[in-house]
Amino acid sequence: MTIRVLHVAAELYPLLKTGGLADVVGALPPVLAPLGADARVIMPGFPAVLAGLEDLRPVAHTGPRFGLQDIALEFGRLRTNGTGLYVIRADAFYGRPGSPYLDAAHHPYADNNRRFALLGWAASLIAQGADPDWTPALVHAHDWHAGLAAPYIRAAEAAQRRRIAATVMTVHNLAYQGLFPASTFGELGLPAPYYQMQGMEFWGQVSYLKAGLFYSDKITTVSPTYANEIQTLAQGAGLDGLLRERAHDVLGILNGVDYAVWHPSTDPSIAAPYWAEDMDGKAACKRALQQRFGIAAKPDAPIFGVVSRLTEQKGLDLLLAALSEIVERGGQLVVLGTGEPRLEAGLKQAxxxxxxxxxxxxGFDEALAHVIVAGSDVVCVPSRFEPCGLTQLYGLAYGALPLVHGVGGLADTVVDASLENLADGIATGFVFEKFDLASLTRAVKRVFALHARPDEWNATRRHGMKSNFGWEASALRYVDLYQRLVPDA
Structure with a gap:
């Protein structure tokens, strides 16, 4: 039988994207369908989301909540692939231009606590049958924005004395926790006992992420290594104790790549198609990248590409410190991103x-991201910590060898070009284990050393391009989890 699954998220590619979360939520529901999971998504009614749907129809009106007089739930389908999507029509909350999270001054909206409480609450209404034609057996929440779905469902179950839905919470990045003042708890309409240490209280604040971790039946994160790392003091972001207590409920499932979107043989955004056995188009993509960014048209200069938020978490401060090594050895660096002013200024100065x-x-431009990955010889992901990372997987697919710090999903997906791994034909990139300048510099030197040996470089590139990190294997693991939680479906 088919399991009905409702995904709860703030982003979904191609409608709205600020990071890898959108890629996951956009790719996972369609690949679940052939495996026995009827998956739909619920999202805030941001303008970009509404613009990408067709056949919108009303499902329910909720009446007053969170200071709003009327909230409508509507259902439509993505024009791109037909995925079913519920949208929350609350224009006072979501009808704002620009970022879904930040105002024009790049500060979090003052009412984000209510904006994303509404997301979790609306998901609980769908789980309770707000759409008479479709009720999920399982609710799968993604990141802190959706963290209140599970506590709202648990509270409704307690009030109605019945099981409503199984719940799964996926952590895409534990560092972002949705923290709000304790005084805002009263606006949520949850039972008073939910605000305690054994609940959603976190050092005197309300934590939406902790709420999801505490009240969900199972917890997943986006790579096996990261699932272990978040249970340690060093990478647990203050939640390691809770995660260790729930270790038997924590599962790491690696994110996948949607090769219908990210593959150099079919990518409409790049200068020329190519594939592992015919790399001629790669050179054209490199020339196009150099021309697009106005750097020297040097075919033999290895290009190091960065598509990232410009933050210390992503290790861009370390890369900036190592830039002289790249330039002095004849390499080039191309960066697309936005973030911390100090890093933006440092890269501009360079x-x-x-x-x-x-x-x-x-800034961020999806098509330009494809152009950079296709034209680069190396993609740099030197993150301090990285739950999964998708850029290195895109790099593998496009023959841009990843240069990564050996943490989280980076450690799970990139095989270092050590002498042994090169000899065995399994190397796919460059991994540095210690997060310091000396280690990154040594890795950069190894890039140039391998680049000077074209046969070995090309063999490594071909091996990486033949790696398969598609969603199929990961989707099977999600379906297995769903079936264990809803055995009667």
Whole structure:
């Protein structure tokens, strides 16, 4: 029989994306369908989301809640692949231009606590039968924005004395926890006992992520290594104790790549198609990238590409410190991203100092991200910590060898180009284990050493391109989890 699953999230590619969360939520529901899971998604009615749907129909009106007089739930389907999507129509909360989370001054919206409490609460209404034509047996929440889905469902179960739905909470990044003042708890309409240490209280604040971790039946995260790391003091972000207590409920399932979107043989965004056995188009993509960013058209200069939020978490401060090693050895660096002003300024200064070798574009552009990955020889993901990472997987698919710090999903997906691994034909990139400048610099030197041996470089690149990190294997693990939680479905 088919298991009905409701995914709860704030982002979904191609409608709205600020990071890898959107790629996951966009790719997972369609691949679940052939495996016996009828998956739909519920999201806030952001303008970009509404614009990407067709056949919208009303499902329910909720009446007053969170200071709003009327909230509508509507259902439609993505124009791209037909995925079913519930949207919460609350224009006072969601009808704002720009970022879904930040105002024009790049500060979190003051009412984010209510905006995303509404997301979790609306998901609980769907689970209780708000849509008479479709009721999920399982609710799968993604990151802190959806963290209140599980406590709202648990509270409804207690009030109604019946089982409503199984719940799964997926952590895409434990560092982002949805913390709000304790005074805001009263706005949520949850039972008073939910605000305690054995609940959603976190050092005198309300934590939406902790709420999801505490009240969900199972917890998943986006790579096996990260599932272990978040149970340690070093990477547990203050929640390691809770996660260790629930260790038997924590599961790491690696994110996948949607190769219908990310594959150089079919990508409409890049200068020329290519694939593992015919790499001629890669050179054209490299020339196009150099021209696009105005750096020197040097076919033999290895290009190091970065598509990332510009934050210390992503290790861009370390990469900036190692930039002289790249430039002095004849390499080039191309960066697309936005983030911390200090890092933006440092990269801008480097581009001014080395205009033929370094270029940066602030912001995010999905098509340009494809252009960078296709044209680069190396993609850099030197993160301090990385739950999964998708950029290194895109790099593998496009023959851009990943240069990564050996943590989280980076450790699970990139095989270091050590002498032994090169000899065995299993190397796919460059991994440095210790997060410091000396270790990254040694890895950069190894990039240039391998690049100077074209046969070994090309063999490593081909092996990486033949790696398969599609969603099929991960989707099977999710379906297995769903079936264990809803055995009667």
């Amino acid at each position: 581009a001014l100092a080395h205009p033929e070798s370094v270029a940066i574009e602030l």
